[in-house]
Amino acid sequence: MDTKWKSRIKISVWILLVTFGLSGILSILDNGHWYLNKDYFHTEDFNMHVDEFIEYITIADINYTSEKELKSDIKVTKEEIEEHRTRYGTLSDQVTNIKDQYQGKIEDAKAAENEDVVRLYEQQRDEKISDIIENFKSDEHVKAKVIKEKEKQIDAFLKQREQFIANYDDNLLGFHYYLEDVKTGEVFTNVKNANNPEDLKDQPNLFTRQYSLSENDSLQLNGHYSFLDFIQDEYFAQNPRLIQGIITLPNSGSTGNWIKEQKEEYESRQMFFYVTSISSLLVICSVVIWARKMHPFQVIAASDKRIYYKRVPIDIKLVSLLLSIFFMFVALVANAQNYDNLYFSFLYSSGLFEFLFAVLMVGITLIQMVWIYRELGKVQLYKEAFIIKMSRWFYRLSSDAFYNKSVGIQILLLLIVIFLSGFGAGVVFIEPEPDLFGIYAVLFLVVTIPVLLYMFKHIGNFNRIIQHSNELAAGKLEQDLPYKGKSALAALAGNLNLLKHGVKTSKKAEAKSERLKTELITNVSHDLRTPLTSIITYTELLKAEGLTKEDHDSYLEIIDRKSKRLKVLIDDLFEASKMATGNIELNKQKVDIFQLLQQALAEYNETIKESSLTFRLATPKSQIFTYVDGQKMWRVFDNLIGNVLKYSLENTRVYVSVVHEKHRVIISFKNVSKYELGGNIDELFERFKRGDTSRHTDGSGLGLAIAKSIVDLHEGSLEIDVDGDLFKVTIELDAME
Structure with a gap:
């Protein structure tokens, strides 16, 4: 713990010194042009005060003209008379304009039956028309008006000039001057008993500036007035003057105290600026040397707080870093402003707070720069950026909307x-x-x-x-939801209706499944119990004493037959289960499907001859090949032929055909059932389901279920059609060309 705290203290001191050094460098860059002058009198600020004083004496003394002189010099030209005369148009235009101005007023007065007002308006109208007519007759009439206008302009100019003189800063009135117009020889001075510039130069002065006839040292006055707009200035501007002489700032007298104070404060700040600037440069060098020994960036990178920083998205980190750099720069610049008077700013101003804030921002910025430097090259971080996540979120939101x-x-x-x-x-x-x-x-x-x-x-x-x-x-499925049109809500309502019908169908299928499950259990129990019961019964009979050999052999034959029957039932049940779960492998080969059918029929030749059925086999014109598992497909034919022999009506015909149509092989079996086929025909595909509902035949009730499963595994179809007692099974498979 002590080692960590020592490291943190060292890093904090190092950052504080970095802040001091950087602020000093910024202070040099910002204030160097001000404090690197020879003295205060060579600064831009003082030269600006001198220029302001020259402007003041130019207006208040050198180019000063009295009201009487200005008004006596008024001159009116023919162009000015003509401009005033036609300022508002020709004679007819002006007369028409005056009549239009008073026409409405006179009519309103007449409507009000106010004859006095009517006469007043008519009198004013006639006087103005007479005055306009006189303007176009007499130049002297117009000249008098122009002179009045110019006198008003002079009065406005005099008022602005006096206001300018009154508002001039008294602190800048401490200058002395002795100036002479080179062309006229006229002298201007504010010092009594001064006969030449030397009289001012020989005095103890803080500042002296001489103007001569040389190009670099001359003083030229342009004669313009800064407080006037462009048009007024053009009218009152005087001829330029070339001035020689001297302007001084005496070392004594109360009027120059303010500038003296400025000079002394400048010298104090200048000295402090040099000290802090040199100190800052030395501190920066020391910081660089110390950094090589202490390795501050490695210490910052190894901080245990970095684990929290890693959780922040990379774009947030970059924005935070840019903001930190910005505020660090602002804080350093603000702090650098205090480096010409650091003592005063720390004690009497907010300088200490600004310095500490700059230290804080430098520390935060350096820490972020070190931590983010190692992550900039990791592409995965950019994929997890906040703006990327927000863009994806907004895209999903818009896509959903x-x-x-x-x-x-x-x-x-x-x-x-x-x-x-x-x-x-x-x-x-x-x-x-x-x-x-x-x-x-x-x-x-x-x-x-x-x-x-x-x-x-x-x-x-x-x-x-x-x-x-x-x-x-809630399970209420009675009434459909009415809807109209093709809108999204109408489609939703239609889908809900379809869903409701689907639920109804599902419930019916569920009820049917439960019924078939019950029947399956019942049928399995019956079909397995019957042979098992016979085996148990005849086994008990074999144990009886005094049994003849004929009875003994007869009982054994029955037990053997029932055992084989039981084995067939169990084998078919297992095979049906394997088929239903798809847990069986097919060994597909190219097979002549008609030949395979003939082989299956050949197995039943003796049974067919012993039966009263007549088989009609339609022979195709050419060989028909399919890609099937021959053994499994033979089992399909075996089951179907066995069903035909067991369930066909005696003395009827059985039709078997194989047809090739449009890349498909269609195999059909048609016979007349000896039992009435009522109810749902599709249930014949269920396990242990028989057309003989009394279950007197030897069938297992699994033949069709197994056959359909085998055909489904071959991606074919097995369908049953019943028309009265006519029973038809149709198998469709893909044909090989």
């Missing part, structure tokens, strides 16, 4: 209409104007109300769908 484009667009348009309606209502009520209110009212009736009705209608449909879905979830 516009999965059904019509619904998404409709809702978006509804929201836009509602927003615009609310915004329009706010504008109308805040600034009620009749025209604007009328437009809004029309739009509200034509657009907003139909949209609201449309929205309420669909909300009602949606609520009905929710209610219906709740009823469906």
Whole structure:
């Protein structure tokens, strides 16, 4: 723990020194142009004060002209007379304009039957018309008006000049000057008994600036006034002057105290600037040397707090780093402003806080730079960036919202209409104007109300769908949900109806499955118990004493037959189970399907001859090949032929055919059933299901189930058709060309 704290303290001190050094360098860059001057009198600030003083004496003394002189020098040219005369158009235009101005006023006064006002307006109109006519007759008449205008301009100029002089900074009035117009020899000075520039130069001065006729040392006054706009300045501007002489700042006198204070403060700050700048450079060098021994970046990288930083997305880290750099730079610049007077800023201003804040920002920035440096090359981090995650989230959100484009667009348009309606209502009520209110009212009736009705209608449909879905979830399947159109809600309602019918069908199938399961258990029990009971019974009889050899042999023969019967039942049951689960392998080969059928029929030749049935086998014109497991397909034919022999009506014909149609092989068996085939024919495919419901025949009830499973494994189909007592089995398989 002590080692960690020592490391942290060293790092903190190192960062503090880095901050001090960087602030000093910024101070040099920011204030160097100010403090690297020879003295205060060579700074831009002081030169600006001198220029302001020259402007002041130019206006207040050198170019000063009295009101009497300005007005006595007024001159009016013919161009000015003509401009004033035609300023508002020709004579006819001006007369017409005056008549139009008073026409409405006179008519209103007449309508009010106010004859005094009528006469007053007519008198004013006639006087103005007479004055306009006189303007076009007499130049002297116009000249008098132009002189009055110029006198008004002079009065405005004098007022602005006096205001400029009154507002001049008194702190800058401590300068002395002795200036002479080179061309006229006129002298301007604010020092009594001064006869030449040397009289000022010989005095104890803080500052002296001489102006001579040389190009670099001359003083040229342009004669313009800074407080006037361009047009006024052009009118009152005087001729440029070339001035020689001297401007000084005496070392004595109260009027120059402010500039003296500025000079002394500058010298103090300049000295402090040099000290802090040199110290900062030395500190930066020391920090670099110390860093080589202490390795601060490795210490920062090994911090146990970095584990929390790794959880932050990379783009958030980069933004945070950029913000840290920005605030660090701002803090360093603000802190650097105090380096010319660090003592005062720390004690009497916010300098200490600004320095500590700069230390904090430098530390935060350095830590982030070290921690993020090792992660910049990891591509996976950019894939997990916050903006990438937000983009994916927004994309999924938009995709979900516009999965059904019509619904998404409709809702978006509804929201836009509602927003615009609310915004329009706010504008109308805040600034009620009749025209604007009328437009809004029309739009509200034509657009907003139909949209609201449309929205309420669909909300009602949606609520009905929710209610219906709740009823469906509760198991109420009686009534369909009515719907119209092809909208998304209509499609949803239709899907709910289909789902309800599917649930009904599923329930029926479930009930049927339960019934068949019960029948299966019953049938299996019966079919297995019957031979087993016979075996047990005859076994007990064999144990009896005094049994004759004939009875003994007869009982053994019965036990053997019933045992084989039981074995067949069990083998068929296992095979049917394997078929149903698909847990069987097929050894497919190219097989002549008709030849395979003939072989299966040949196995039953003796049985067929002993029966009263007549078999009719349709022979194809050519060989028909299929890609099947010959042994399994032979079992299908064996089961079907066995069923035909057991369940066909005596003295009837059996038709067997093999046909090749459109890349398919169709094999059919047709016979007349000796038993009435009622109920669901598809149930004949169920295990232990027989057409002989009394179960007097020797069948296992698994033949068709096994046959159908084998055909399904070959991706074929086995269908049963019944028309009265006519029983037909059709097998379809893929043919090989």
